[in-house]
Amino acid sequence: MIKQQTQNNKEILRAKNISKVYSEGKISTQVLQDLDVSINEGERVAIVGTSGSGKSTLLHLLGGLDTPTKGEVWLKGELLNKMDETQRGEMRNKHLGFIYQFHHLLAEFSAIENVAMPLLMRPAVKIDDAKNQAVELLKKVGLGHRLEHRPGELSGGERQRVAIARALVTKPALVLADEPTGNLDHENAQSVFELLSELQTSFGMGLLMVTHDRNLAKMADRQLVLKSGQWEA
Numbered sequence: 409m410i411k412q413q414t415q416n417n418k419e420i421l422r423a424k425n426i427s428k429v430y431s432e433g434k435i436s437t438q439v440l441q442d443l444d445v446s447i448n449e450g451e452r453v454a455i456v457g458t459s460g461s462g463k464s465t466l467l468h469l470l471g472g473l474d475t476p477t478k479g480e481v482w483l484k485g486e487l488l489n490k491m492d493e494t495q496r497g498e499m500r501n502k503h504l505g506f507i508y509q510f511h512h513l514l515a516e517f518s519a520i521e522n523v524a525m526p527l528l529m530r531p532a533v534k535i536d537d538a539k540n541q542a543v544e545l546l547k548k549v550g551l552g553h554r555l556e557h558r559p560g561e562l563s564g565g566e567r568q569r570v571a572i573a574r575a576l577v578t579k580p581a582l583v584l585a586d587e588p589t590g591n592l593d594h595e596n597a598q599s600v601f602e603l604l605s606e607l608q609t610s611f612g613m614g615l616l617m618v619t620h621d622r623n624l625a626k627m628a629d630r631q632l633v634l635k636s637g638q639w640e641a
């Protein structure tokens with residue numbers, strides 16, 4: 409495995425000079441161009457940018473869900489590019505949590521089962537232990553009374569709370585969130601964001617959040633603005 413000396417030992421994630429070009433037949437679309445990013449432990453960073461500027465694409469590359477056309481992504485000092493899909497999956501499960509815009513919960517499973525899922529993907533984890541941890545976290549996000557509900561039986565805000573619990577159940581070093589409040593009305597967006605911030609502080613994890621909402625972005629330690637695949641100066 410390729411290791412590097414990170415610039416400081418608090419760095420969780422580093423992207424160096426990454427570009428992404430989507431190629432389909434004769435059409436190629438350059439979405440990201442020569443980007444650098446670095447996130448430290450416990451840091452809260454917001455990425456803003458207009459629709460189509462490449463925010464989701466960037467988050468997927470940083471989380472090892474996709475690979476850059478050019479450049480390097482380092483997670484906890486290890487180079488994701490050189491890993492195969494299985495190794496990348498293990499790195500994701502060990503160090504990262506994901507919250508998606510459209511929650512991506514499994515419709516046929518209860519809230520407990522959805523939240524326990526990332527733990528159950530690990531070898532040697534007992535089902536009862538995973539479920540107990542899921543219950544604990546669901547209580548923390550205020551859903552102790554909705555444990556057995558399936559996603560279709562929950563409100564939009566409640567589903568996002570389940571998605572937050574699922575992202576945090578493995579106690580990741582960094583949570584990547586793609587417009588976690590994008591589908592909610594202002595009040596719900598605010599309360600989901602506050603919940604996420606509270607948990608982030610108490611768990612001491614880093615948070616990299618894509619948002620359209622400049623007011624939410626202002627509450628981050630740092631704001632990065634993406635414009636046509638590059639950082640705006």
Ligand SMILES: Nc1ncnc2c1ncn2[C@@H]1O[C@H](COP(=O)(O)OP(=O)(O)OP(=O)(O)O)[C@@H](O)[C@H]1O
Pocket residue numbers: 430431437439457458459460461462463464465466
């Ligand atoms: N698989 C793909 N093949 C070709 N082009 C793609 C693909 N995925 C995304 N794109 C293009 O890349 C650009 C950036 O997409 P991306 O989803 O990263 O934008 P975004 O900033 O997240 O936008 P939004 O705010 O609407 O979610 C878009 O113009 C999109 O059409």
Ligand SMILES: [Mg+2]
Pocket residue numbers: 463464465586
């Ligand atoms: Mg997007």
